[in-house]
Amino acid sequence: MTEIDRVLSALPVYGPDRTRTARLRARCHGTLRDRSPTRRLEPALVIGACVAYLSGVIQAALLLYGS
Amino acid sequence: MERETELALVEGLRGGDARAFDAIYDAYGARLFTFLARLSRRRDLAEDLAEETWLRLVANAPKLRPDTRLGPWLFAVARNLHVSACRSRLVEESYSASLIGLWPAGAARPSPFEEASAGELQGRLERGLAALPAADREVLLLVGVEGFTPGEAAAICGVTPETLRQRLSRARARLARAIGERCDD
Numbered sequence: 040m041t042e043i044d045r046v047l048s049a050l051p052v053y054g055p056d057r058t059r060t061a062r063l064r065a066r067c068h069g070t071l072r073d074r075s076p077t078r079r080l081e082p083a084l085v086i087g088a089c090v091a092y093l094s095g096v097i098q099a100a101l102l103l104y105g106s
Numbered sequence: 107m108e109r110e111t112e113l114a115l116v117e118g119l120r121g122g123d124a125r126a127f128d129a130i131y132d133a134y135g136a137r138l139f140t141f142l143a144r145l146s147r148r149r150d151l152a153e154d155l156a157e158e159t160w161l162r163l164v165a166n167a168p169k170l171r172p173d174t175r176l177g178p179w180l181f182a183v184a185r186n187l188h189v190s191a192c193r194s195r196l197v198e199e200s201y202s203a204s205l206i207g208l209w210p211a212g213a214a215r216p217s218p219f220e221e222a223s224a225g226e227l228q229g230r231l232e233r234g235l236a237a238l239p240a241a242d243r244e245v246l247l248l249v250g251v252e253g254f255t256p257g258e259a260a261a262i263c264g265v266t267p268e269t270l271r272q273r274l275s276r277a278r279a280r281l282a283r284a285i286g287e288r289c290d291d
Contacts, residue, residue, distance in 0.1 A: 043246075043282055046231060047247075048250060051228075052136045053136065053140045054139065055135065055153050055156060059157070064127075067124075070164040071123070071124055071164050074164070074165070
């Protein structure tokens, strides 16, 4: 490590605006929630459940009125 | 950051874990912002670019490779965003040498950067860094301040390790000269 690097490494670290940081965290959490694999499966599960329910209804209707 | 911890955080992020994001933000948030503030010499731009970097991280979270090195990834994105901002907004050209500082020109009060730079050497360093060309400044910030290896810094800047070594050597000499000249003032 050179002398320049030594003094550079001692420079302080600063923080971004706290309000903005809180907003950013919330936004990132939201994006992560929306993009998580579980979340992405949810629509498929709901559609699957609906299809199963409708199939059951149609089957019951056919049994009742079909003969 | 320990490599094992980093791998676990990447795994958590890929799975959409907000706590993993928070841990990564706690580790890199201030460092990334400070890097961008010194690189751009503008707090408002640094905040915008840092925010965009974090949004890109979460947007790309599911696609991250399990062995992703978070530091180089984040700093490469931040650095590229700064390059794009300079190209599109002509940031570098908009600054007069006489107004060089780490805060927006014309700020009504001393910036926290200036207040914190009370130490003489530190103040000279900050001014010396700010006066360097952006290409020199970024390699010094990455290697000298952030502690990346020259190889990692080369990958972040998108240049060969040899090019980076030459740039680093030139930047160190320029900064030393700038600090020395200011000492003589």
